[in-house]
Amino acid sequence: MTEKPDITALVTARICHDLASPIGAIGNGVELVELRGKSLGEEGELVKASVNATVAKLKLFRIAFGQFHAEEMLNAAEISAVQTDWNITGRIHVNFAPKKMRKTDMKTCLLILQSIQVAMSQGAKVMIAIEEGRTIIRAIGPKVTFDEALWSALTHRHITPDLPPKHVQFALLQTLDLALQLQHSSTEMTVSF
Known part of the structure; x- marks a missing residue:
């Protein structure tokens, strides 16, 4: 089949x-x-x-x-281009530490960044690094507005049935079926996979 x-x-x-x-x-x-x-x-x-x-x-x-296929990779120049493109589109400023990354991992990072934009609409500084085989996305900003109904799609595998189009990234992250870990405070968020 x-x-x-x-x-x-x-x-x-x-x-x-x-x-x-x-x-x-x-x-x-x-x-x-x-x-x-x-x-x-x-x-x-x-x-x-x-x-x-x-x-x-x-x-x-x-x-x-x-x-993308799991073996497709981005090199340092391509990652830098993604970082540049991201940083001209909004209030979340991101710095990618990795010099090489699978396209599937970059896809996940971008979906997570879009999700962080929802929680940190006033802006944030984000660092993406790979530590002990996990990709870590750390965001620090003035305020985190955490919506449990949205983020539960990542942590509890439950997505609200009336999800608006502007939050489709949460549903897409759920379909990736990754072991995502999430921590947040009033000014910081960390998501890893």
């Missing part, structure tokens, strides 16, 4: 692929204006920043919601 395709991963890949071209064209247009020595002005700078953030998010979505 053949294995069924991961529909979520295929839809994500299709959306990212179809959006990358027109968004890239807008970015190229902005770049052409700059190459001609013309000022972008306030409006143009806003378009440029939005295009850069959107391109970065598309790259991250391809990894976070994509499908």
Whole structure:
């Protein structure tokens, strides 16, 4: 019997692929204006920043919601690119210590980072490291708002049936069936797998 395709991963890949071209064209247009020595002005700078953030998010979505074989690896330059893309998209600033990582582990890290964004909406500094064979994600920020109903998907294998789309990362983490460990306080979160 053949294995069924991961529909979520295929839809994500299709959306990212179809959006990358027109968004890239807008970015190229902005770049052409700059190459001609013309000022972008306030409006143009806003378009440029939005295009850069959107391109970065598309790259991250391809990894976070994509499908990979266990042996596929990211090298130091690719990890650095993921870190750069992540850091231009929001309030959570991340530093990846590993110089090599499986794509499946990066996928898990990005889903966890999206989950941490929900709990630490005011921002955080995050360090990702590998210690004794486990990937450790430590976040420190001004405030942790811990929603037990969401995080129970990671710790107790229970997901609320009325999960909104903005929290799909919690359901996807549950499907990965990993031995996730979670600790939190009022200002810190640590998730490991």
